[in-house]
Amino acid sequence: MRIRHSTSASQEQVEMQVTPLIDVVFLLLIFFIMSFKIVVLEGDFDLRMPQASAAAAVPDTPLPPIKVRLLADDAGQLSAIMMGETRLPNFAALNQEVIALVGIDTGPGSLAELAEAEISGDANLKYHYVIDAISAVSGYVDPDTGKIIRLIERIRFPEPDEASAK
Amino acid sequence: MRLKQRATTDPPQADLMPMIDMTFLLIAFFMVLLNFTEAEQDERINLPRSQLAKPIEDRVETPITLQVTADGTILYGGRPYTLEAARKQLLNEAQYLRAIGDSPAEATVIVRADADVAFGRVQELMEVCQDNDFEQFRLRAESDTR
Structure with a gap:
C-alpha cells in the first residue's frame, strides 16, 4: 500500500478527474435551458374600491366622476364607447377627451389628481377593452419623448346594478 | 527538435478549463434568469396588454393573487374555484387576516x-372581494413597450 502510494506520487502528478464534473455541469446546464422561460414584464393598474356604503360616506372629491361606459355586441366585442352622454369613436378619442377635461398639468393638487373616473361595461364585454379604457383614462405616452404622462389616477368600477340603472 | 520529442511522448490533452469556465458562466446566467419568485405567472392566462401599466416595483404587503382564465374559471393558489367556492375561500382569508390582527x-x-x-366575470369576482372587505385591487396587464 505504502509502496504503491509513494511510487504513484513520485511518478506522476495526481490528476483530478474532470469528466464527472463536466457531466454534472452539462446536466445542470440542460436543466436550466429547458426550464428557461422568457419573463414577460407585467404592470399594474391600482384601483381602490371600498364597499359602496363606505364610499358614499366619504365624498372626498369635489368633481363629479367622469363616467365611461363601454357597450358590447353579442360576441363581446366593443360596439360603443360612451363618455357621459357623448359617443366616442375609439380609445384615442377618449384619451383626447380626458386630456381636454383635466388638462395636462398633473402636479399635486391639479385637476387630474382630484378627478375620478368610473368605468363600467357590459357583462359580456371582453376584458381587454376595459384595460384599454383604463389605459386611455389613466394617461398617455408622449409621442416626442416617449414618456408616460399620467392623467387620472383614481379609477373605479361602479357597482353593476348602479351601472345598469343608468 | 526537443519540443517535438516531448509532444510525441505525452498524449495530447485538451485544455478543459476554458470550457468549464464557459459552462459555469452559462449556468449562472440561466439560474439568474429563472424566476422562482413569480411562481404566480400562469401560462393559461393571456394577460391584456397595455403601455400604461405601472411596473411592479414594490412588494405588496399582503398580496392575494386571483387569476381568471378565458373561460371564467377562477384560479387561486393554482387550484380552480367556482365563484361560490372563491367566496368561501376569500371569507376564510379575510377571517385569517383579522385573526392575525391585520x-x-x-x-x-x-x-x-x-x-x-x-x-x-371579473366584476363578480371583485364584488365578492368587496363583500369580504377587500378594497385594494391591482389589475395586472402585460407591459407593452412598443
Whole structure:
C-alpha cells in the first residue's frame, strides 16, 4: 500500500478527474435551458374600491366622476364607447377627451389628481377593452419623448346594478 | 527538435478549463434568469396588454393573487374555484387576516384576468372581494413597450 502510494506520487502528478464534473455541469446546464422561460414584464393598474356604503360616506372629491361606459355586441366585442352622454369613436378619442377635461398639468393638487373616473361595461364585454379604457383614462405616452404622462389616477368600477340603472 | 520529442511522448490533452469556465458562466446566467419568485405567472392566462401599466416595483404587503382564465374559471393558489367556492375561500382569508390582527382593507388583491374573459366575470369576482372587505385591487396587464 505504502509502496504503491509513494511510487504513484513520485511518478506522476495526481490528476483530478474532470469528466464527472463536466457531466454534472452539462446536466445542470440542460436543466436550466429547458426550464428557461422568457419573463414577460407585467404592470399594474391600482384601483381602490371600498364597499359602496363606505364610499358614499366619504365624498372626498369635489368633481363629479367622469363616467365611461363601454357597450358590447353579442360576441363581446366593443360596439360603443360612451363618455357621459357623448359617443366616442375609439380609445384615442377618449384619451383626447380626458386630456381636454383635466388638462395636462398633473402636479399635486391639479385637476387630474382630484378627478375620478368610473368605468363600467357590459357583462359580456371582453376584458381587454376595459384595460384599454383604463389605459386611455389613466394617461398617455408622449409621442416626442416617449414618456408616460399620467392623467387620472383614481379609477373605479361602479357597482353593476348602479351601472345598469343608468 | 526537443519540443517535438516531448509532444510525441505525452498524449495530447485538451485544455478543459476554458470550457468549464464557459459552462459555469452559462449556468449562472440561466439560474439568474429563472424566476422562482413569480411562481404566480400562469401560462393559461393571456394577460391584456397595455403601455400604461405601472411596473411592479414594490412588494405588496399582503398580496392575494386571483387569476381568471378565458373561460371564467377562477384560479387561486393554482387550484380552480367556482365563484361560490372563491367566496368561501376569500371569507376564510379575510377571517385569517383579522385573526392575525391585520385588516382585509390593507391587503391587495391582484387580479390577473385573461384578455378575453367576460368583464362581468371579473366584476363578480371583485364584488365578492368587496363583500369580504377587500378594497385594494391591482389589475395586472402585460407591459407593452412598443
